[in-house]
Amino acid sequence: xxxxxxxxxxxxxxxxxxxxxxxxxxxxxxxxxxxxxxxxxxxxxxxxxxxxxxxxxxxxxxxxxxxxxxxxxxxxxxxxxxxxxxxxxxxxxxxxxxxx
Numbered sequence: 001x002x003x004x005x006x007x008x009x010x011x012x013x014x015x016x017x018x019x020x021x022x023x024x025x026x027x028x029x030x031x032x033x034x035x036x037x038x039x040x041x042x043x044x045x046x047x048x049x050x051x052x053x054x055x056x057x058x059x060x061x062x063x064x065x066x067x068x069x070x071x072x073x074x075x076x077x078x079x080x081x082x083x084x085x086x087x088x089x090x091x092x093x094x095x096x097x098x099x100x
Contacts, residue, residue, distance in 0.1 A: 010085075015040065015044065016048045019034060019048040019049065019052065020052055023052070023066065024067050027067055028064035033064070034065070053065075053068070055068075055074075056069055057070055
């Protein structure tokens with residue numbers, strides 16, 4: 001329905017954040033270990049790693065994924081991004097209450 005795509009995107013962001021958290025805490029860490037720790041399928045972990053690497057949040061090493069150069073700045077501002085999404089969701093909720 002109307003919210004399915006947004007829900008899917010938010011779930012994807014959540015997955016990326018879970019992978020990033022584990023890489024920061026346990027890196028270097030490989031795909032199979034990440035899949036085991038997170039309970040995710042390896043191909044989903046691989047996709048999340050690719051997205052995170054493109055954003056500079058992680059980088060590959062011979063031993064596995066490690067935190068990237070941009071991760072510190074991202075973590076400083078991640079809460080702001082989440083807050084913006086919450087405000088947008090509240091606005092959508094407000095608008096939906098006005099529909100008769």
